[in-house]
Amino acid sequence: MSTLLQEIEAQITGVRTGVTKQNVGIVREISDGVAKIEGLTDVMLNEMIDFGHNVTGLALNLEETEVGAIILGDYTEIKQGQEVRTTGKLLQVPVGKGLLGRVVNVLGQPVDGKGPIKSEVSYPVEKIAPGIIKRKSVNQPVQTGIMAIDAMIPIGRGQRELIIGDRSTGKTTIGVDTMINQARINREGEAAGDKTFRPLYNIYVAVGQKQSNIARVISVLEEAGAMPYTIVVTASASDSATNQYLAPFAGAAMGEWFMDNGMDALIIFDDLSKHAVAYRQVSLVLKRPSGREAYPGDVFYLHSRLLERSARVSEKYGNGSLTALPIIETQLGDVSAYIPTNVISITDGQIYLETDLFYQGVRPAISVGLSVSRVGSAAQIKAMKQVAGRVKLELAQFRELAAFAQFGSDLDAKTQSQIERGKRIVEIFKQPQYKPIPVELQVAVLWAGQNSYFDDVPVDRVKEFQTKLSEFLTTRKSELMGKILKEKALNDAITAELKAAVTEFKQTFK
């Protein structure tokens, strides 16, 4: 028996070090991160090509007489006449929990200097999205911690919600607040030891961002203790266009691992406008025909295949989900430009941020009228549905009457009260950055607002009232908050307790 095993082993080693068949080509032209290669007759589309010195490329253009390949890595060492080989593999990235807390580049290599990454599984960067049968409708909430969003434009697990606005309107801040809130919820859930608790892991993909911005985001996440639940994939502005083009797909592959293994993940693409620009550069250098605004013809497919990979899968396939928050930067508020309209038509809703609101002091500068969530209240806990149902309507009425607000005393009582209520609601929804609010506190504050406890507070003191009420409820009524969080609905008992608590607070507020 032992000789049999030795024989087999000898044969296997013989096969491995035997004659290898490879497919080779010669680099005919190299420029701008793109190589034109002659030969490579057996190459397949999107196959990895080995250029030597640990540099790989991706075959993107298969033409009659040559292959166009984009280069991942340092392309300055590649020379004309160099021999390159096919590898027979598609581009893959390491995935798994070993990546949590790390900052990686497109190929999954760490760039934070904290040592190598342990990962057993690799997922292909380009993968077909889950089919129709595999999916389930979205009904679990993603608590962003931003009251305006959780109340009026709720996001569910498995949804794609676009964050769109001009520069410096707070788009990245919404993403970072969501990640910080998820980390807090994860910590509390794990501490409580609830078996049915499902943590939500974050993936932040920075495409074409300044490295100082990325460093700032990472330091904010570290301070808030969110890094242990977060993977950061970076392709900064100084990275090649190839890296920026592939980074969102690599991030989506990492998110898909969580989805395939019955876990929930949230991925933030910051931002897809720069991603489209990088893809445009790659396509133009590959001499592909250009279309509107010089973007290639398949720029819609670029984003649709990326965003379709975010889904909620049914119990049969693990009940996992991948929620996507793509970010798009508009120029001068023009949402009817090419790339914004493309991505709006792909996603399940958008959060629209306006510069006017931002400078008026309404931060987060969310335009309630233009923002939509197509999943809506199916992704809210019952308690939130009960208190926030009418808020959007009241704000809409307020906006209509806002012009009359200047006339003040000349209006009838009903209009006057609507205007006053609207002003207070706007004040309540203002929130400082990096301070997400737990959902039970949001429910309590909104309940107080809806039941007229804010109505006699002067508008400029509403924020102070809200802050003090929040402090009061978190420190002195933490049991009640815990009950709301556990029940997830406002039954009569909880409502009575809430009434008592808010009345008690109001008596102490001067």
Next chain:
Amino acid sequence: MKVTKQARQEAKQLFRGCTVNGLLDENRVRQVVQQVIAQKPRGYVAILSRFQRLVKLDIDRRAAKVESAVPLPPEIEAEVGKNLSRIYGAGLQVTFSQDPTLIGGLRVQVGSDVYDGSVRTRLNNLQESF
């Protein structure tokens, strides 16, 4: 030089005209080149450069280079040539050369396919695997 789509198509047509039973006929190629230079149709330089490229690629596809560390005896050369023709079809131009750095074994390159059984490559693979 910039070869227009029209020139590319015409060069392709000429190339297909030079192939007999799937193999390139040298006499026809020479005739084609002479005729094009004589008649000078519009954009003939572009057509000729594209035609040259197609011919070069076809010759490369059918060129087999066999490298060995030491000169091979004629029986082995014939055997190798026969096997290659069996796999790749007729019309294969087999050239034999010596490369002492291979140490031992053969390295055969047919077009883009490389069959590397040389000792040098096996040693390199072994080294990389550590």
